[in-house]
Amino acid sequence: MPSTSKTSIPFTPPMECLAGGRIPEGDIWIYELKLDGYRAQAIQDRNGIRILSRNGKDLTKKFPFVSRDLSEAIGPDTAIDGELVAFDEKGQLSFNALQNAGSGTHVVFFAFDVLVSQGTDVKVLALRDRKNLLEAILKTCHRVQLSAQFCGRLSRFLKGVKQIGGEGVVAKRLDSRYEPGRRSGSWAKMRINIGQEFVIGGFTPGSNGIDALVVGYYEGRKLIYAARAKAGLVPASRRELYEKLKPLTMQTCPFVNLPEATPGRWGQGLTAAKMSECVWVKPRLVANFEFLQWTDSNHVRHIKFIGLRTDKDPLSVVRE
Structure with a gap:
């Protein structure tokens, strides 16, 4: 499908998580599953759909099926932050499967933030507002999904992550702005398996x-x-x-x-x-x-x- 975008959106260095230490708790925090994949940015502009790695490397051709689905899932002049993950034949997340991904590998883009929406830079909005916007504009499909978030007691979420063999937990402040390339502490991560x-x-x-x-x-x-x-x-x-x-x-x-x-x-x-x-x-x-x-x-x-x-x-x- 030809792009209806009118602008060219530059790559944004991704906001980073502060690693180690205790995961913060409280009503101002939400929790997400730490996914074992490639941090990626999906951009749809006048140049078409692009998938860029955390350092700006173009992954579009490496994941053609995901690229095709993303072109339908996000609107024109839009940039989404997320994670590319792969599933093995048992349906388990597999970093090795992602590294060696071929045409038959089930790769999914899990979206967790929006940076630009219909040409408007939304990084200055609070995370709670960006999350609401992302949910409203993203058309989920087979290879494009919304990353789940959890509000409530951290202990309950940790228990669930351990039960499914998850890699770890990411905590994010609901009032945080998107800080490109920074590790400010508004986002934090902790591994379950060392x-x-x-x-x-x-x-x-x-x-x-x-x-x-x-x-x-x-x-x-x-x-x-x-x-x-x-x-x-x-x-x-x-x-x-x-x-x-x-x-x-x-x-x-x-x-x-x-x-x-x-x-x-x-x-x-x-x-x-x-x-x-x-x-x-x-x-x-x-x-x-x-x-x-x-x-x-x-x-x-x-x-x-x-x-x-x-x-x-x-x-x-x-x-x-």
Whole structure:
């Protein structure tokens, strides 16, 4: 269907959630399920329909069926904020399925905010008003859905999230404006299952190219070592990661807190001797990991690789 839009809507850097700590409670807060997918912005303007990642990368052609449904679901001169998620053959949310999405993968865009409506910038409105507007203008369909929200006791919502095996909870102030690119605290998130993204700064060689990944997070512009990750790496992912990391190799270690004096109680400390076994890479790739806990020495225990994140700026990866 040809676009009836008259304007060109620029990409808006997404508002971010403050991570970690306690989830706030009270009548001024609403709660949403934290979805394990790609943050995405759907824009319909005179250029047609576009799906853009959190850093502005065009995903329209990667998800053609979602793009088609979005062109019918949102009106002209409109921009919607949301999350792209995929479901596996069992109907469960699957980040791996999203990464490897093909024509047969069931991918859905869950909308949770509106930024522009019929050419009017609505980011200055309170969240409660933007939510009401979104519900009024969005024509939900098979691949475009409205993200559910919950008002009430946080404990009840958390119980439900745990029962369905949800990843976590997002809390949002009903009186908050949309703050592009900011992590102000008006939105907050908490994981139920411990995990987060880490930046890959190196690897140890092994079968199929890689034995373990050396990963960390940023404090400002300083990359901090957190762990070596081996679990979750299967032959196919080892080969894929090696091909992506090989062009990024360099001589200098990117982690500012290495070497460490001792391996530590849990063996995650990276000493000078262990560093000699590592191949260092430019910190360009981000991946999802699950783990048991943070240690007192700021390492993570029992870390498991889940999948690459192509939609994340490495500098945005902090300790959660």
